[in-house]
Amino acid sequence: MNLRERFDFALHNLRYRQLRTWLTVLGIVVGIASIIILVGLAGGLKASVEKKLSQFDASTIIIMPTNLEKSGFTGFSSITPTTGKLYERDYLKVKNVEGVKSITRIINNRAPVAYRGKIISSSIYAVEPEVFKETASFTVGEGRFLTDADRGAAVLGYSVAHDSFDEEINVGSTIEVAGRKYQVVGILEKTGSSFTQFDNAIFIQFDEGRTIFSDLLLPNEVSSMRAVVAPGYDVGEVRDRIEQVLLNTHKVHEEDKDFSVIDSTTIGEQVNSIINILTIFLGAVAIISLLVGAIGVSNTMFMAVMERTHEIGVLKAIGATKGDILLTFLIESGIIGFVGGIIGIILGIMFSVILGIFGVETMITPELVVASSLFAFAVGMAAGLIPAKNASDVPAIEALRYE
Structure with a gap:
C-alpha cells in the first residue's frame, strides 16, 4: 500500500x-x-x-524601605515595609550622589476620606509636586496637578473620583482627608496600572502628609524616595552608587540591607x-x-x-x-x-x-x-x-x- x-x-x-x-x-x-x-x-x-513597564520612566530610580529580594515583588502597592526605615538623612545623602538630577520624598499611607456622608479608606500620597511629576507616569484628565505653593489642595486618582463614592467628585469639590478639608484641583486619567495604583490614590502636599501621619511615622521618617538620573549618566551606575551610600548610612551589609533601590530594569527582572x-x-x-x-x-x-x-x-x-x-x-x-x-x-x-x-x-x-x-x-x-x-x-x- x-x-x-x-x-x-x-x-x-x-x-x-x-x-x-x-x-x-x-x-x-x-x-x-x-x-x-x-x-x-x-x-x-x-x-x-x-506594556506597563514601557510607561515607567527609564531615568527614574525608586528607593523603598523594604528588601524586594526577600519580600517578593508584584507591584508598588502590594509592598509591605519590613523593619527598614528611610529618613531625611537618607534623602540628603542620596541628593548629593553623583548623577542624581533631582530627588523627591514621599509619605504614603492610608487614611479615611469623606465626601457627602460616605467615608472610605484611601491611599494618600504626600508628595513634593514639581519633582514628583518628573518621576511618575500619569496624565491629568481634569483640572491640574499640585504645585509647590498649594495648601489644602488635593488631586484624585480616577477611581477615587468616579467610582468610590455615591456621587462623582468634580474639580472644585471639597473632600475631607483624616478630618481635614481639601479642595479638589485635579483628577488623573485612568492608568489601569497594577504597579502604582494611582487610580485609587489621593495626592496632597508633602508637609500636610507629615502632619496627617505624624502619629504613624517616626520623626523625619519618609515612606519612599524617587530620584531622577541626570542626562548622560548610566542609570544602573547611579543606582549602584545610591545603594552603596545607603548601605554605609544604614551600616548594613548587602545581604542584610533593609531597603531596595530599583529602576525599570530591576522591576522587569523581578x-x-x-x-x-x-x-x-x-x-x-x-x-x-x-x-x-x-x-x-x-x-x-x-x-x-x-x-x-x-x-x-x-x-x-x-x-x-x-x-x-x-x-x-x-x-x-x-x-x-x-x-x-x-x-x-x-x-x-x-x-x-x-x-x-x-x-x-x-x-x-x-x-x-x-x-x-x-x-x-x-x-x-x-x-x-x-x-x-x-x-x-x-x-x-x-x-x-x-x-
Missing part, C-alpha cells in the same frame, strides 16, 4: 468505531485546549507587564522571574492533562490491535510487511492526535476570545498554534507506538487463527 492508501485505510478503521474514536480524541482536545489557554494567559500577562515560574507551572499542568489524553489514545490502540488481530493476519498473508502494519497503526494514532489538536486549538482560541471580552488579556501566537498541532500529532504517534509495534510483531499464522 502507498501512503494515500494507508491513510484511507486508517480513516476507514477510525470511522468504523466512531464513538470510541471521538471519546479518545476528546482527551487530546482537553489537553491541547489547556495548553492554548494557559500558555496564552501567561503570554498575555507578560505582554501586559511589558516580574519576569515570577512570570517565567508561572508559565512553567501552567505549562506543566497543561502537559499533564495532555498526557492523560495520550494514555487514552494508547489504550484505544491496544484494544484496536486485539480486535483486529485476524485482520492483521490477513494483511500479512497477502504480503504486508511488519513495517506496513506498524505504519498503519501509527497513522491511526497520529490522526487521533492531530484531529484532537486542531479541535483543541479552535476551542482554546474561542475560550481566549471569551476571556478577552471580560478583560482578561491572552496572547496566542502563530508559533504556539503550530507547535501545539505538531505536539498533538507527535503525542498521538508516541502513544500508538507500542500498540503498533505489538501489532507488527504478531505472527501471521497465529493472527489468522485468532477469532
Whole structure:
C-alpha cells in the first residue's frame, strides 16, 4: 500500500468505531485546549507587564524601605515595609550622589476620606509636586496637578473620583482627608496600572502628609524616595552608587540591607522571574492533562490491535510487511492526535476570545498554534507506538487463527 492508501485505510478503521474514536480524541482536545489557554494567559500577562513597564520612566530610580529580594515583588502597592526605615538623612545623602538630577520624598499611607456622608479608606500620597511629576507616569484628565505653593489642595486618582463614592467628585469639590478639608484641583486619567495604583490614590502636599501621619511615622521618617538620573549618566551606575551610600548610612551589609533601590530594569527582572515560574507551572499542568489524553489514545490502540488481530493476519498473508502494519497503526494514532489538536486549538482560541471580552488579556501566537498541532500529532504517534509495534510483531499464522 502507498501512503494515500494507508491513510484511507486508517480513516476507514477510525470511522468504523466512531464513538470510541471521538471519546479518545476528546482527551487530546482537553489537553491541547489547556495548553492554548494557559500558555496564552501567561503570554498575555507578560505582554501586559511589558506594556506597563514601557510607561515607567527609564531615568527614574525608586528607593523603598523594604528588601524586594526577600519580600517578593508584584507591584508598588502590594509592598509591605519590613523593619527598614528611610529618613531625611537618607534623602540628603542620596541628593548629593553623583548623577542624581533631582530627588523627591514621599509619605504614603492610608487614611479615611469623606465626601457627602460616605467615608472610605484611601491611599494618600504626600508628595513634593514639581519633582514628583518628573518621576511618575500619569496624565491629568481634569483640572491640574499640585504645585509647590498649594495648601489644602488635593488631586484624585480616577477611581477615587468616579467610582468610590455615591456621587462623582468634580474639580472644585471639597473632600475631607483624616478630618481635614481639601479642595479638589485635579483628577488623573485612568492608568489601569497594577504597579502604582494611582487610580485609587489621593495626592496632597508633602508637609500636610507629615502632619496627617505624624502619629504613624517616626520623626523625619519618609515612606519612599524617587530620584531622577541626570542626562548622560548610566542609570544602573547611579543606582549602584545610591545603594552603596545607603548601605554605609544604614551600616548594613548587602545581604542584610533593609531597603531596595530599583529602576525599570530591576522591576522587569523581578516580574519576569515570577512570570517565567508561572508559565512553567501552567505549562506543566497543561502537559499533564495532555498526557492523560495520550494514555487514552494508547489504550484505544491496544484494544484496536486485539480486535483486529485476524485482520492483521490477513494483511500479512497477502504480503504486508511488519513495517506496513506498524505504519498503519501509527497513522491511526497520529490522526487521533492531530484531529484532537486542531479541535483543541479552535476551542482554546474561542475560550481566549471569551476571556478577552471580560478583560482578561491572552496572547496566542502563530508559533504556539503550530507547535501545539505538531505536539498533538507527535503525542498521538508516541502513544500508538507500542500498540503498533505489538501489532507488527504478531505472527501471521497465529493472527489468522485468532477469532
